[in-house]
Amino acid sequence: MDSAWLEDFLALVDGGHFSRAAEQRGITQPAFSRRVRALEDWVGGPLFDRDSQPVTLTPAGLRFRPVAEETLRRLYQGREAARAAGRAAAETLRFAATQALSLTFFPPWLRALEARESFSATVHLTAAHMAACEQVMLRGEAQFLLCHHHPAAASFLMSEPFRSLPVGTDHLLPVSAPVPGAATPLFSPSETSGTPVPLLGFSGESGIGRILAATRAVEESGARLGPSFTSHLASVLVAMARDGRGLAWAPMSLVADDLARGTLVRAAGPERDIAIEIRLYRARARQSPPAERLWAAVAGGSGTAGG
Amino acid sequence: MDSAWLEDFLALVDGGHFSRAAEQRGITQPAFSRRVRALEDWVGGPLFDRDSQPVTLTPAGLRFRPVAEETLRRLYQGREAARAAGRAAAETLRFAATQALSLTFFPPWLRALEARESFSATVHLTAAHMAACEQVMLRGEAQFLLCHHHPAAASFLMSEPFRSLPVGTDHLLPVSAPVPGAATPLFSPSETSGTPVPLLGFSGESGIGRILAATRAVEESGARLGPSFTSHLASVLVAMARDGRGLAWAPMSLVADDLARGTLVRAAGPERDIAIEIRLYRARARQSPPAERLWAAVAGGSGTAGG
C-alpha cells in the first residue's frame, strides 16, 4: 500500500472527476485511474461509484475516507516528529565525566566555554566512574570524556581511535581532617607510631585510583597505611576524611574549599603533590557539527592538541 | 511511502538483525537493507544505529516507532471496516415502494417471504410517491420497486432495462364517509343534485393518480366532480374522505379496514372497481447475490415472470 494511493483517493473524493484529480496529482488520467483501482484492490472492494457524475463514494469508500485522512495526517506528523527528534539529538552535546570533575570542574568550564563561544546546543552529561565512562565512550553514547590524566596511567583512550586536548591542570594530594583546634593533620604519611594510618582508598574502577596505583604514590609516601575504606567516588572518600576517618589522596579541585575553610588539611608537603592534567577526549571519527564546533573552540582557546 | 516499509521497520525493531528480519519478511537481506534505507530517506534521517549489535533505534527511530505501529493498525482496521461496510451494503436489500403499499402491503408480504425463504439480509425501504420511486430506481439507489400497475398507465419501468413480477392484486374503488347513522355514502358519483361532488384527487406524481388518469375512471363515472383537494399521498386522501370531505378513489388494500368498520363506504358498486396489479420491478442488470436470491424466490414462489 503506497501512501500516494491515499492522497489519490482524497484528491478524487475532493475533485469528483478522475481527470481533474489526476491533473491535481500531477499524473495522467489513465495512470490515476489505475492507482485508484490499485487502492480498491488493496481494500478489497470498490470505493467509488463511477456511474454518477461527479463520482461518489460507495459505503465502503465513505467508511474508508476518515481512515485515509487520519493515516496520512499521522504519518506526516510522525515524520516531522521523528525529524525533530533526530535534529535535537544531533544538536545535543553528550559528555561523560568522572564524578569528581562533574561536581567541581565541569560546570564553570562549560559556562566559560559557552560565554566565549556562545553555544546554544543542549548538553547531556553522564557522570560515572572512570571505567564506566570509558564504556560510554566505546559505545559512542557520549561524544566527549572529561577526566584526569597522568602519563603513567595508561588507557585505551590514548590509542589511535581517540584524541584529546588538555583543558586544565590539577593535583593529587593527601588530605586529612585536622587535629581538633590545630592546623596539623589528624593522620599523615610521615607518622611512624604503632598503629598504621587508616587509608581511604580508591577502588579499581576509579581513574584517580589508577593514577595513584601507576605512580605508586601511596607506597612512595613511606607511610605505614592500612586500607580502612574504599570507594570509586572521590567525594565519598573526601567526606570520610572530613569526618576524621583516615587519610585520602584527592584532587585539589575537590578539596580546595575544605583546605581554605580548614575542614581538611594537607597531610604532606606540596612537594609530594602529583601533578595531573584534566583532558577532554573524543573519538577521532567525525562527530556532529555542534560537537566539532565545540572541539574546535576548545582546541583554539585553551591549549595545544595532543594525540 | 510504502506501508511495507513500516512492516519492515517494525520487523527490524523486533528482530534486531537485518538478516533475521529480512527472512521474517520473506525477502533477501540486501533488499531488506535497501527498503529500510528507503524508509530512512523518506523520514529524513537514520532510524537505526547499525553500529550496535543488535541494531538499536536512534532517537528519531524511537520517536517513529509508535507512529509506524499506529499507522499500520489504523490502516488495517480501516480496511476491515471498509470491507465490512461494503459487504453490509452488498447484502442489504434496498426497496422502493409507493406509500400506500409501504403501509399496508409491504410488511406482511416481506414477512411471508422471509418465513418461506429464511432471508437474513437487512432491508432498506424508501417510501415515496411514484415519481420519486422511479428516480430512485433510475439512480440505482434501490434494487426493487414495489408499486401498483395497470396496463393503461405507461411507465419507463415497462421498457427494456427493467423487468417485473406480479406479487399481488388490488382494486381501486371510490369511497366516501357514510351518511351519519346509515351505510350509504355521503358522496357518490351517481349524485345528480346541484352542487358537484367534492373530489379528493391524486396529484401527478402519484402512481394511482396516473392509473386513474389513464383509465379515465373519474370521467367515466359520470359524476359531476369538483376537485376540492389533491395530494400525492393516498393515505392523506383516505383520511380526508374519512372526515367527510369528499369522494376518493383508493386502493382496496388501504381502505379494507375502514370498509369493514364502516368508517368508509363504497361510493359505487363493485362493477366499477378498477382491477390493478401489485408488481415488483427490478433493473435487468445483474444485482447483488442476496438481491438475486430474493428475485428468484419471488419468481419461483408466487407467479410468472413478466417483461
Added chain:
DNA sequence: GAGGCCAATGCCGATGCGGCATCAGGTGAT
C-alpha cells in the same frame, strides 16, 4: 444523430525493485 466529456484499456518504454554475488568490518575461537 453528431459532438464532447469522461473513465477504461492496450501498448510501450523507462524506472525501480529484488535477487545474486561479493565486499567490508567486527568478533570470537583456536
Added chain:
DNA sequence: ATCACCTGATGCCGCATCGGCATTGGCCTC
C-alpha cells in the same frame, strides 16, 4: 596472531511494474 564466521552494505542484472500515449466505449447534450 590468524582464521572463520556473522554482520550489514554494494555492484550488477533481469524482470515486474508503473506511467504516458493513443484509443475505445459509454453517456449526455445540443
